[in-house]
Amino acid sequence: MTEQPRLTTREAAQRLGVKPETVYAYVSRGQLSSERAPGGRGSTFDAREVDALAGRGSRREPGTGGASGASGELSFRTGITLIDKDRYYFRGVDAVELATAYGFEDVAEWVWTGEPAHGSRFTAPQQFLDAARLAVDALPVHSSSMDRLRVAAVATAAADPLRFDLDPSAVLACGRMLIPTLVGALPTVGQHRSGEGRLARQLWQRLTSQLPDEASIRLLDTALALLIDHDLAASTLAARIAASARAHPYAVVSAGLGVLEGPLHGAASGLAHRTLAEVLERGGAAPVVADHLRSGRRVPGLGHRLYPGEDPRATALFALLGAIPQAADALAAARDVVDTTARHTALHANVDLALAVMSVAFGMPAEAGETVFAVARTAGWLAHALEEYAERPLRMRPSGHYTGPRPPRPLPA
CATH class of the missing domain: 1.10.580.10 (Citrate Synthase, domain 1)
Structure with missing residues (x-):
């Protein structure tokens, strides 16, 4: 068989139905391999690899049950x-x-x-x-x-x-x-x-x-x-x-x-529980947050990748906790953690922190x-x-991108 010519970035993008930047995203995720073009300008791609990726659904629109062409991430129909x-x-x-x-x-x-x-x-x-x-x-x-x-x-x-x-x-x-x-x-x-x-x-x-x-x-x-x-x-x-x-x-x-x-x-709420318990024990969030920053650990119970502001689940639970006198100390400790951390980075409370307030306030385990x-x-x-x-069975069957030694290899001694 004659070897197929390698594709340029633009040609690969056309076959996949995506933007050229997305082609490089596939490379970074290990879904495509690339080689430098002769002369060192740009990259080239194996046409068979590109066609195989296209056949696995890289061009499907989000919500069709396959991979999203815009991001390469799985996307499923759901009415929930x-x-x-x-x-x-x-x-x-x-x-x-x-x-x-x-x-x-x-x-x-x-x-x-x-x-x-x-x-x-x-x-x-x-x-x-x-x-x-x-x-x-x-x-x-x-x-x-x-x-x-x-x-x-x-x-x-x-x-x-x-x-x-x-x-x-x-x-x-x-x-x-x-x-x-x-x-x-x-x-x-x-x-x-x-x-x-x-x-x-x-x-x-x-x-x-x-x-x-x-x-x-x-x-x-x-x-x-x-x-x-x-x-x-x-x-x-x-x-x-x-x-x-x-x-x-x-x-x-x-x-x-x-x-x-x-x-x-x-398990993230358990980490937030231990943090709040330590804040109450040490009398404030500053030393506890400082320990996290010093060790390079993120402060539990803060930030959520899907919400630019406060997690709405946390907001709802904080409102109920605010009406319960027994939760006052734990709730104040949580607010202290949020305010102290905000001096360094803008992170909002998530539901794990709200669950931690409940568990600390009522003597529950972490x-x-x-x-x-x-x-x-x-x-x-x-x-x-x-x-x-209700969907087609076994529709989530991704293909592995093999990176091991090329066969055939001799039988191990």
């Missing part, structure tokens, strides 16, 4: 969440307004179906709850809440012989049962009464020994509703990939839980925010699973 400037919306309705007007269960139903619901109740069937608790009780004492949630999801799946039913009605029934089962599998803290009623009340007694009042339950209920979904975060992408392979809903949730536990995702995040986001992962089950 829209993030626009400093606000976000669930199925076209302001998410903060929804979360402050309705409880977690009602907002979850809206996100799942787009139909209004009032006074929804999620119930854990006893046989599934028994299976989850039995598995969780077998874990070591030092196991975290995330360990328990992951094990509970697997145990509940094993107890459900109909878990491979992917009909929308079956997936919805799974969500209404699985979420309270996950909560019910967590051990209670202190001497609480029965955890019947809304999910927020059931979860509260798994987070702190302090008895709740209506304001604190409303705070947790709102936090759960606000955290149901937030577009294609890393854990949600993992959940959609699992659903694309037609994994059952429990496996979809397990995929999301596995990614959520990463220190750059769900992992409490992550637990709230995981329980809430389970509803969002299932909403995305419902969307993905």
